Amino acid sequence: MKYFAVIGNPIAHSRSPEIHDAFAKALGLTINYQRLLSEPAQFTQTVNAFFHRTDVGVEHARTECAEARNPIAGHGMNVTVPFKEAALQYADELSEAAQIAGAVNTLTNQSGKIKGDNTDGIGLVTDILTNHQWPIADKRVLMVGAGGAARGCLLPILKQQPQQLTITNRSVDKAQSLAEGFQKYGNIDYADYTDYATTDTLNRPYDIVINATAASLHGQMIALPAEIFSADTLAYDMMYAKKPTPFMTFAQQHRATAVDGLGMLVEQAAQAFYLWHGEHPETATVIQRIRQSL
Numbered sequence: 001m002k003y004f005a006v007i008g009n010p011i012a013h014s015r016s017p018e019i020h021d022a023f024a025k026a027l028g029l030t031i032n033y034q035r036l037l038s039e040p041a042q043f044t045q046t047v048n049a050f051f052h053r054t055d056v057g058v059e060h061a062r063t064e065c066a067e068a069r070n071p072i073a074g075h076g077m078n079v080t081v082p083f084k085e086a087a088l089q090y091a092d093e094l095s096e097a098a099q100i101a102g103a104v105n106t107l108t109n110q111s112g113k114i115k116g117d118n119t120d121g122i123g124l125v126t127d128i129l130t131n132h133q134w135p136i137a138d139k140r141v142l143m144v145g146a147g148g149a150a151r152g153c154l155l156p157i158l159k160q161q162p163q164q165l166t167i168t169n170r171s172v173d174k175a176q177s178l179a180e181g182f183q184k185y186g187n188i189d190y191a192d193y194t195d196y197a198t199t200d201t202l203n204r205p206y207d208i209v210i211n212a213t214a215a216s217l218h219g220q221m222i223a224l225p226a227e228i229f230s231a232d233t234l235a236y237d238m239m240y241a242k243k244p245t246p247f248m249t250f251a252q253q254h255r256a257t258a259v260d261g262l263g264m265l266v267e268q269a270a271q272a273f274y275l276w277h278g279e280h281p282e283t284a285t286v287i288q289r290i291r292q293s294l
């Protein structure tokens with residue numbers, strides 16, 4: 001039996017155990033997947049205990065094959081708020097996605113070495129392309145927000161070769177520095193939504209508008225221009241809830257198709273599951289089941 005966990009603070013609300021258990025059951029695998037609450041100051045200690053490690057970053061030789069020596073050492077860990085940057089520092093090795101996102105949401109025990117990955121962006125892209133059947137290639141995409149959630153998705157979106165990816169944010173300087181940092185990966189620019197009348201970009205509809213801000217978490221609406229939406233726009237809120245978020249309602253009022261981020265949650269989990277088990281789980285029924293229980 002392999003051991004898994006999701007670490008965060010708070011963590012009681014996390015649906016990850018349910019999602020991974022459902023994936024495993026459907027594929028006939030038996031796993032043990034738990035929630036791990038950690039105080040920020042105890043992050044390294046808690047993760048060390050899970051992976052049965054002692055001196056992280058100092059004496060790898062001593063901990064090598066820790067998993068082989070101790071059969072109940074954890075095999076994989078998902079990382080959620082507020083530990084994604086701490087997990088980036090913790091990992092011995094990073095995937096390209098994690099390095100460029102500047103955050104880790106998946107840790108894998110590779111014979112005592114811990115590999116850090118980030119599956120959030122691929123989760124978002126898979127949800128948009130596969131579950132919502134909305135193309136990204138050659139389309140105009142607007143990312144609202146310039147924090148960790150936005151940053152983690154930029155490279156996977158750019159890999160789909162959109163015509164343009166625009167970042168807009170309440171603090172426009174953050175949008176600017178993100179756009180400049182990602183220019184080498186594709187067509188990316190930024191715009192100021194608080195002063196949109198003076199920019200060309202936010203005066204016409206986008207094919208996809210993604211809300212990666214924390215505004216929905218607080219039930220707040222962002223003062224976005226209505227011109228960015230049309231009947232051909234997919235408005236995607238990374239948050240999910242029983243009721244449409246204020247961002248989704250505003251987009252619907254301006255004829256857009258509005259969806260929430262439940263599919264992204266399940267698809268990022270599916271990608272982590274693949275990294276750990278080498279099998280792609282079926283996601284549609286899991287999304288449907290969680291939707292019904294919201």
Ligand code: ATR
Pocket residue numbers: 144145146147148149150169170171174212213214215220221222
């Ligand atoms: P995360 O890692 O979840 O992205 P974060 O780094 O704190 O969290 O970023 C939060 C994002 O939500 C930022 O883009 C923030 O805008 P600022 O950079 O201007 O702070 C945005 N945000 C939070 N509350 C908002 C609100 N009420 N209206 C608009 N943007 C908001």
